[in-house]
Each structure stands twice: as C-alpha cells, then as structure tokens.
Amino acid sequence: MAPRPPAAPPRLLAALLGLHVLAIAFALEVSVGKTNTVMALNNSDVLLPCTFTTCIGFQDLVFTWYFNSTEMIYHGKIKSKASEPFLVGRNPRVEFVGSTTGKDNNISIVLKNVDFSDAGKYTCHVKNPKEKNAQHNATIFLTVVQKMVETDNTLTLIIVGVVGGLIGLLILFMLIKRVVLFIIKKTQDGKKECLVSSSGNDNTENGLAGSKAEQKAPPKA
Numbered sequence: 013m014a015p016r017p018p019a020a021p022p023r024l025l026a027a028l029l030g031l032h033v034l035a036i037a038f039a040l041e042v043s044v045g046k047t048n049t050v051m052a053l054n055n056s057d058v059l060l061p062c063t064f065t066t067c068i069g070f071q072d073l074v075f076t077w078y079f080n081s082t083e084m085i086y087h088g089k090i091k092s093k094a095s096e097p098f099l100v101g102r103n104p105r106v107e108f109v110g111s112t113t114g115k116d117n118n119i120s121i122v123l124k125n126v127d128f129s130d131a132g133k134y135t136c137h138v139k140n141p142k143e144k145n146a147q148h149n150a151t152i153f154l155t156v157v158q159k160m161v162e163t164d165n166t167l168t169l170i171i172v173g174v175v176g177g178l179i180g181l182l183i184l185f186m187l188i189k190r191v192v193l194f195i196i197k198k199t200q201d202g203k204k205e206c207l208v209s210s211s212g213n214d215n216t217e218n219g220l221a222g223s224k225a226e227q228k229a230p231p232k233a
Contacts, residue, residue: 062136
C-alpha cells in the first residue's frame with residue numbers, strides 16, 4: 013500500500029483561506045449608484061451612472077455599455093489610472109461624461125434625445141486584465157415617460173396636520189391641568205391659614221373672659 017501524502021498543516025490552510033478571502037474583498041466591483049432605476053422625459057437627455065473600484069489598480073481596462081444585454085452602445089479602454097478613457101466604438105446618441113484620473117473611476121454616459129424605444133435595461137460591464145481578466149457588471153433600468161407625475165402629498169399633509177394638532181391639544185391640556193392644580197393648592201393653603209388664625213382668636217377670647225370672671229369679687233352676704 014502506497015503511503016498517504018502528509019496532510020497540509022493547519023496554518024497553511026488558514027493562510028490559503030485568508031488569501032482567498034482577501035482576493036474576494038479586493039475584487040473588481042462595478043456600481044450604478046444607490047438605486048438601479050432612472051426615469052427620463054421623452055426627448056430629453058438622461059445620465060446613466062457607473063463607477064468601478066479595484067484595490068490593486070488597473071491596466072488596459074475595458075468597459076462596455078450594453079442595451080438589453082445584447083446591443084453595444086459604448087465601448088472604451090483605459091490604459092492606466094494616469095490616462096483618460098479612449099473611445100473604441102459607440103452609438104451616435106451616446107456621450108461619455110466620466111473621468112478615471114480623479115478620485116472616482118467614473119465611466120458614466122449620457123443618452124441623448126431619448127424616446128420610448130430606449131426604455132429598458134442598461135448594463136455597465138468592466139474587465140480588468142491586471143486582475144487576471146476579472147470581470148464585473150451592474151445594471152440600471154430606464155423608464156421613459158411623456159411627463160413627470162407630481163406626487164400628491166395632500167393625504168400626508170392632512171395626517172401631519174392632525175398629528176400636530178393632537179400634540180398641541182395635549183400640551184395645552186397639560187398646561188391647563190398644572191395651572192388648575194396650582195390654583196387649587198393655593199386656595200387650600202389659604203383656607204388652612206384662615207382656620208388656624210380663627211382658632212387662635214377664639215382661644216384668646218375665651219381665655220380673657222375667664223380671667224375677668226375670676227377677678228370679680230364675690231357678692232357680700
């Protein structure tokens with residue numbers, strides 16, 4: 013029986029796992045912002061945002077915008093961080109408005125004079141040869157409307173007004189309650205003082221009357 017190969021030491025396994033996790037953490041990432049939906053008016057220009065991040069830099073990076081996953085509408089390359097992207101191919105209505113020499117690696121585009129046929133899915137795809145041809149993409153959905161619909165905030169305003177009124181009434185009730193309790197307390201304190209004063213006067217009068225009676229001489233027989 014052939015001898016079994018020695019098992020990898022635990023430290024080596026932990027190191028390999030750590031390198032794998034680190035590679036995932038530093039991997040290429042593409043983002044279209046906090047929301048992946050955008051709305052535009054018919055016959056207007058619309059911005060389609062896209063940025064990418066990579067912790068190990070990039071070299072000869074390629075980025076492409078697709079409409080509905082198949083139609084290429086913009087294709088560009090970036091030599092390095094020190095250079096701006098150069099155009100490879102694009103749709104005549106698409107204009108590059110980003111920049112990759114600043115803090116953000118911005119590869120956003122503007123779609124001009126949109127119409128209802130432009131509504132759909134737009135995908136920003138990035139490939140970085142420096143990361144062993146790592147690839148990543150992000151998608152944004154465009155909706156084209158004839159006019160922007162104003163949000164009716166009437167119900168919200170009514171609710172806010174009612175809640176504010178109830179809070180105001182509650183505060184007013186608490187103030188009135190404190191005033192009434194203060195008046196009642198003062199009235200009770202005044203009555204107590206009157207009772208104490210009246211009791212003292214009665215005792216004094218009774219005591220004086222008794223003294224005078226005692227000082228009177230008894231009648232002669």
